[in-house]
Amino acid sequence: MTLIVQKYGGTSIGSIERIKNVARRIAKFQSLGYQLVVVVSAMSGETNRLLALAKEAQNNPNPRELDVMVSTGEQVSIALLSMVLIEMGVKARSYTGAQVRIHTDNAYNKARILNIDEDKLRSDIDAGYIVVVAGFQGVDESGSITTLGRGGSDTTGVALAAALNAKECQIYTDVDGIYTTDPSIVPEARRLRTITFEEMMELASLGSKVLQIRSVEFAGKYKVRLRVLSSFEEEGEGTLITFEEDENMEQAIIAGIAFNRDEAKVTVLGVPDRPGIAYQILGPVADANIDVDMIIQNVGHDGMTDFSFTVHRNEFARTMHILKSQVQPHVGARDVVGGDRIAKVSLVGVGMRSYVGIASKMFRSLAEEGINIQMISTSEIKISVIVDEKYMELAVRILHKSFDLDQVP
Amino acid sequence: MTLIVQKYGGTSIGSIERIKNVARRIAKFQSLGYQLVVVVSAMSGETNRLLALAKEAQNNPNPRELDVMVSTGEQVSIALLSMVLIEMGVKARSYTGAQVRIHTDNAYNKARILNIDEDKLRSDIDAGYIVVVAGFQGVDESGSITTLGRGGSDTTGVALAAALNAKECQIYTDVDGIYTTDPSIVPEARRLRTITFEEMMELASLGSKVLQIRSVEFAGKYKVRLRVLSSFEEEGEGTLITFEEDENMEQAIIAGIAFNRDEAKVTVLGVPDRPGIAYQILGPVADANIDVDMIIQNVGHDGMTDFSFTVHRNEFARTMHILKSQVQPHVGARDVVGGDRIAKVSLVGVGMRSYVGIASKMFRSLAEEGINIQMISTSEIKISVIVDEKYMELAVRILHKSFDLDQVP
Numbered sequence: 001m002t003l004i005v006q007k008y009g010g011t012s013i014g015s016i017e018r019i020k021n022v023a024r025r026i027a028k029f030q031s032l033g034y035q036l037v038v039v040v041s042a043m044s045g046e047t048n049r050l051l052a053l054a055k056e057a058q059n060n061p062n063p064r065e066l067d068v069m070v071s072t073g074e075q076v077s078i079a080l081l082s083m084v085l086i087e088m089g090v091k092a093r094s095y096t097g098a099q100v101r102i103h104t105d106n107a108y109n110k111a112r113i114l115n116i117d118e119d120k121l122r123s124d125i126d127a128g129y130i131v132v133v134a135g136f137q138g139v140d141e142s143g144s145i146t147t148l149g150r151g152g153s154d155t156t157g158v159a160l161a162a163a164l165n166a167k168e169c170q171i172y173t174d175v176d177g178i179y180t181t182d183p184s185i186v187p188e189a190r191r192l193r194t195i196t197f198e199e200m201m202e203l204a205s206l207g208s209k210v211l212q213i214r215s216v217e218f219a220g221k222y223k224v225r226l227r228v229l230s231s232f233e234e235e236g237e238g239t240l241i242t243f244e245e246d247e248n249m250e251q252a253i254i255a256g257i258a259f260n261r262d263e264a265k266v267t268v269l270g271v272p273d274r275p276g277i278a279y280q281i282l283g284p285v286a287d288a289n290i291d292v293d294m295i296i297q298n299v300g301h302d303g304m305t306d307f308s309f310t311v312h313r314n315e316f317a318r319t320m321h322i323l324k325s326q327v328q329p330h331v332g333a334r335d336v337v338g339g340d341r342i343a344k345v346s347l348v349g350v351g352m353r354s355y356v357g358i359a360s361k362m363f364r365s366l367a368e369e370g371i372n373i374q375m376i377s378t379s380e381i382k383i384s385v386i387v388d389e390k391y392m393e394l395a396v397r398i399l400h401k402s403f404d405l406d407q408v409p
Numbered sequence: 410m411t412l413i414v415q416k417y418g419g420t421s422i423g424s425i426e427r428i429k430n431v432a433r434r435i436a437k438f439q440s441l442g443y444q445l446v447v448v449v450s451a452m453s454g455e456t457n458r459l460l461a462l463a464k465e466a467q468n469n470p471n472p473r474e475l476d477v478m479v480s481t482g483e484q485v486s487i488a489l490l491s492m493v494l495i496e497m498g499v500k501a502r503s504y505t506g507a508q509v510r511i512h513t514d515n516a517y518n519k520a521r522i523l524n525i526d527e528d529k530l531r532s533d534i535d536a537g538y539i540v541v542v543a544g545f546q547g548v549d550e551s552g553s554i555t556t557l558g559r560g561g562s563d564t565t566g567v568a569l570a571a572a573l574n575a576k577e578c579q580i581y582t583d584v585d586g587i588y589t590t591d592p593s594i595v596p597e598a599r600r601l602r603t604i605t606f607e608e609m610m611e612l613a614s615l616g617s618k619v620l621q622i623r624s625v626e627f628a629g630k631y632k633v634r635l636r637v638l639s640s641f642e643e644e645g646e647g648t649l650i651t652f653e654e655d656e657n658m659e660q661a662i663i664a665g666i667a668f669n670r671d672e673a674k675v676t677v678l679g680v681p682d683r684p685g686i687a688y689q690i691l692g693p694v695a696d697a698n699i700d701v702d703m704i705i706q707n708v709g710h711d712g713m714t715d716f717s718f719t720v721h722r723n724e725f726a727r728t729m730h731i732l733k734s735q736v737q738p739h740v741g742a743r744d745v746v747g748g749d750r751i752a753k754v755s756l757v758g759v760g761m762r763s764y765v766g767i768a769s770k771m772f773r774s775l776a777e778e779g780i781n782i783q784m785i786s787t788s789e790i791k792i793s794v795i796v797d798e799k800y801m802e803l804a805v806r807i808l809h810k811s812f813d814l815d816q817v818p
Contacts, residue, residue, distance in 0.1 A: 016465040050485070056425040058492035065495070068503050069488035072481035076459070079478035083467035086474070094477050098507070099552055120552075143508055143529075 003035040003125065005169045007135065007157035010044035012172050012231035013077055016084070022172075022231060023084045026130055030090065035125050037160055039135045040081055041153040042073025063108035067137070067147045071097070074134035074153070082132050092130040095121070097137035097145070102156065104138035104146045111138055111146035113155065113218075116163040125164075133160060151212030158215050162222035169219070169226050170238070175210060176230035177239035178203065180405040181257040185393050188406035192255060194240045199255040200226075202348045202382050216241070253351030253358065254403045257396050261343040261389055263293060264316035265375060267308040268323060270334025273300030277331060281307055284326045290315045294344075294377045294384065304334075308375060310386065316340040342374065343392035346384040347399060359383050365402040371395055412444040412534065414578045416544065416566030419453035421581050421640035422486055425493070431581075431640060432493045435539055439499065444534050446569055448544040449490055450562040451482025472517035476546070476556045480506070483543035483562070491541050501539040504530070506546035506554070511565065513547035513555045520547055520555035522564065522627075525572040534573075542569060560621030567624050571631035578628070578635050579647070584619060585639035586648035587612065589814040590666040594802050597815035601664060603649045608664040609635075611757045611791050625650070662760030662767065663812045666805050670752040670798055672702060673725035674784060676717040677732060679743025682709030686740060690716055693735045699724045703753075703786040703793065713743075717784060719795065725749040751783065752801035755793040756808060768792050774811040780804055 006026070013019045029036055041047075050070045054061040061069075078094035085092035100121060104111035121131050135153025138146045148155055154171055161169035176191060178200070183189040195203075197220045204213040210228055219226045219241065229238030271277055278297065285292060295309045311319045316338065323336040352358050362383055366373060371394065375386035387395055400406065415435065422428045431447075438445055450456075459479045463470040470478075487503035494501035509530060513520035530540050544562025547555045557564055563580055570578035585600060587609070592598040604612075606629045613622040619637055628635045628650065638647030680686055687706065694701060704718045720728045725747065732745045761767050771792055775782060780803065784795035796804055809815065 016462075019466065053425075053485070053489065054492060057428065057489045058496040062492050062495045065488040065491045065503055068491075068505070069485055072484050075481050075484070076462070076478055079474040080462065080466045082474045082477075083463060083471050086471045087467040094474055096477070096554075099554075145505075145508075 001033065001035045003037065003164055003166045004029065005037045005039065005157050005161040005164070005166045006172060007039040007153055007169065008041070008172045008231055009153065009174075010041045010046070011174050013040055013081065014044040016080070018231075019081055019084050023081065023088055023090070025231070026085065027088055027090050030130065037121065037125065037131045037133060037164060037166070038081065039133050039153055039157040039160060040074060040077040041135050042070075042077055043080075046073040046076070064144055067108045067111075067145050071134070071137040071145050071147055074136055078132045078134045085130055085132070090130055091128055092132055093124055094132045094134075096134045097156070098139035098143070100133055102133075102138035102159070104140055104148070106140035106142070106144065106146065108144075108146055110149040111140070113138060113148070113159045116159060118160075118163045121160075121164065151214065154212045154215030155218050158218045158222070158224050158226065161224045162218075167225070168240070169224050171211060171215075171226060171228050172231035173210060173228060174230065174232065175228070176233055176236050177228050178210060178241075179256065180254075181259070181396055181400055185259075186257075186397050186400045186406075188400065190406055190408070192239050193237070194242050195255050196350050197241055197243050198381055199348050199350055200241050202346075202379075203256060203258050253355050253409075254347055254349035254405060256348055256405070257399055258346045258348060259343060259392055259396055261392060262313050263310040263342060263344055263386075264313045264319070264338060264340035265308060265310050265342050265386055266316070266319055266323060266336065266338035267306055268327065268331070268333045268336050269306050270304050271307055271331050273303050273305040277305075278307065280331050281323070281327050282309070284322050285309075285311070285319060288318065288322055290319055290322075294375060294386070296375055296377060310342075310344070310375070313340050341389045342386050343389045343395075344384055344386055345392060345395045345399065346382055347403070348382050350381050352381050352383070361402065362399060365398050366395055369394060369398055371398075410442065410444045412446065412573055412575045413438065414446045414448065414566050414570040414573070414575045415581060416448040416562055416578065417450070417581045417640055418562065418583075419450045419455070420583050422449055422490065423453040425489070427640075428490055428493050432490065432497055432499070434640070435494065436497055436499050439539065446530065446534065446540045446542060446573060446575070447490065448542050448562055448566040448569060449483060449486040450544050451479075451486055452489075455482040455485070473553055476517045476520075476554050480543070480546040480554050480556055483545055487541045487543045494539055494541070499539055500537055501541055502533055503541045503543075505543045506565070507548035507552070509542055511547035511568070513549055513557070515549040515551070515553065515555065517553075517555055519558040520549070522547060522557070522568045525568060527569075527572045530569075530573065560623070563621045563624030564627050567627045567631070567633050567635065570633045571627075576634070577649075578633050580620060580624075580635060580637050581640035582619060582637060583639065583641065584637070585642055585645050586637050587619060587650075588665065589663075590668075590805055590809055594668075595666075595806050595809045595815075597809065599815050599817070601648050602646070603651050604664050605759050606650055606652050607790055608757050608759055609650050611755070611788075612665060612667050662764050662818075663756055663758035663814060665757055665814070666808055667755045667757060668752060668801055668805050670801060671722050672719040672751060672753055672795075673722045673728075673747060673749035674717060674719050674751050674795055675725070675728055675732060675745065675747035676715055677736065677740070677742045677745050678715050679713050680716055680740050682712050682714040686714075687716065689740050690732070690736050691718070693731050694718075694720075694728060697727065697731055699728055699731075703784060703795070705784055705786060719751075719753070719784070722749050750798045751795050752798045752804075753793055753795055754801060754804045754808070755791055756812070757791050759790050761790050761792070770811065771808060774807050775804055778803060778807055780807075 544565040
């Protein structure tokens with residue numbers, strides 16, 4: 001028999017009605033001959049309710065006790081789903097993270113899974129039970145409850161799939177897969193049947209919120225096939241995240257286009273082109289706990305250069321202040337300029353490795369529409385450009401069309 | 410160091426404000442040099458909320474899964490109380506029933522405690538921690554979560570006090586002790602400083618809702634000193650439930666007066682006075698799952714007798730129907746009569762054993778006020794009478810005064 005792990009998020013089980021839909025899907029898979037382990041999150045809103053209650057009790061809640069508390073959210077979910085399954089005549093049994101034993105380190109609130117005892121689950125699975133496991137939680141060596149941090153339920157699903165050697169881990173969410181880009185901007189955006197692990201990592205880091213980046217890393221480490229599907233659709237095969245490029249049947253050059261307008265750019269103009277200058281500029285920024293994304297320094301001339309980087313838009317004012325008050329006088333820069341009306345647009349695809357001319361085609365397409373590129377940054381499977389915010393949607397649409405992303409390759 | 414177990418019910422911890430009051434009391438006891446294990450229930454309303462949610466999922470919720478679900482109520486409470494204590498600078502650590510290991514049988518929803526691993530708690534206590542334990546729950550041999558049924562938190566408290574050999578188990582509730590009778594009926598009702606275990610058992614079975622009868626039984630079995638106190642008062646020593654009569658400093662003849670109007674009486678008139686008649690009458694009633702309380706059969710004459718008993722008022726109509734349709738024709742009784750406008754008034758006290766004339770004094774007092782006694786039933790430490798419902802309060806007041814219950818003995 002083939003074993004599948006399915007994970008349902010808080011929205012998918014946000015009410016008893018929705019839990020019944022989930023139960024019907026599980027029963028259908030079972031009737032098709034699959035064995036199933038099902039991981040669930042807390043019902044939507046529940047974790048936030050518990051966090052708020054904890055904050056009433058203690059300004060800065062004790063990490064161990066906070067995990068005792070918030071882990072009850074998933075515990076309620078596993079019981080409810082099991083009851084609904086049993087009511088439908090399906091054999092089901094729930095397990096908390098501690099009951100499975102999902103062993104973690106003792107970093108409360110952000111614990112990491114160390115290993116999983118699969119014996120108990122295995123015997124229930126073999127006895128025909130649907131095993132319902134609480135996501136997001138585990139137990140440390142001393143028997144204390146731990147949680148994996150936000151989005152940890154995806155990680156639980158992947159870890160169980162790895163431990164039980166499941167055929168795949170299906171992540172049910174409120175979208176039906178990974179798209180070439182956001183369909184609300186490009187109506188022709190197309191669901192990808194497959195995407196490589198590396199592409200998925202880039203898209204996740206670029207702000208695609210479908211999967212938690214940690215669960216994707218985990219899947220990569222243990223070579224678990226991940227599939228993203230919608231819990232609100234009857235049919236649909238979602239998007240499969242693969243690990244072998246030759247598994248990628250579509251052979252797409254570009255997987256998709258990511259974008260975000262959460263960033264701001266700053267440039268320190270006319271700084272002496274000498275060793276240590278990057279550290280002198282970025283050190284005070286890092287000391288202020290400001291995350292830096294893109295960093296660009298071009299070849300200098302006449303012993304001077306310009307140094308640019310992007311930060312989160314919320315940090316723009318603070319960053320400008322640090323640069324003007326601390327960095328500029330210290331390094332003797334000519335000026336500090338910046339802007340927060342920018343957007344980042346990124347082309348992602350493993351095909352870039354083997355095809356030349358992707359970058360030039362991207363720049364030409366944007367130029368033909370009169371879109372000025374302010375900054376460029378590239379990695380092996382990604383090209384990102386910064387453009388004026390007002391051109392963001394246009395840039396995404398043009399690139400989607402230029403690279404024929406609406407066509408099945 | 411002296412160890413005390415304290416148990417706080419749902420009302421005592423119904424809000425963060427109330428939890429803070431509880432925490433202050435705990436800190437005060439600790440500063441007086443006591444070691445403390447604290448047992449808490451779910452916050453008031455929480456268990457009912459969870460039960461309602463379970464019923465939405467399954468008409469008749471699966472017992473195992475129901476326990477997984479409702480046990481989260483206490484789990485939230487232990488985390489909140491621990492956080493509040495830690496915020497106050499008091500070392501505290503929470504334990505679920507499964508974490509302590511409170512071993513129970515696997516009778517989900519109404520499990521019985523088999524034994525308790527006290528090692529982990531002991532080492533925390535010795536390290537200066539306030540140990541906060543979830544009441545009402547345990548774990549069976551297979552690692553499944555169990556609950557002890559309603560009111561089980563009292564039993565958890567008593568069981569922990571027994572396992573840890575605590576000096577006493579303090580049950581904090583919304584009343585400040587056990588009274589000679591209900592102060593809302595007799596303003597002169599007096600709080601008892603001590604009451605014997607047997608008297609407490611009788612009062613509990615007569616409807617006094619202060620303590621769960623199972624926890625009192627448990628305390629009796631393991632000789633745990635129980636004390637009932639108010640969680641809403643700063644001071645007060647409550648009522649101590651003792652096991653040695655000579656510990657009972659008050660030497661009261663009568664401990665208190667209990668009453669209830671939940672009963673109805675039925676009488677089968679003119680039944681043949683022959684062996685087996687009681688079974689022939691009560692058999693069909695028991696088969697219908699109707700609980701019978703008092704049973705009275707007087708000496709017969711002319712080969713005939715009358716047979717009376719009381720049932721819960723809600724079962725009156727059903728009982729009358731069974732008697733008239735099944736019992737009367739079968740045993741050849743003359744008639745079946747009954748009434749549900751009655752009340753039971755009971756005098757309870759271990760002193761009855763050594764003092765004669767208690768019953769006659771009781772009957773005389775009632776007669777002097779023109780209160781007719783319809784039925785009488787006695788045990789070693791209790792005399793119960795059935796009177797017309799409208800005389801209930803009057804009867805209680807008269808007896809309270811006749812036996813000088815407002816005076817410290």
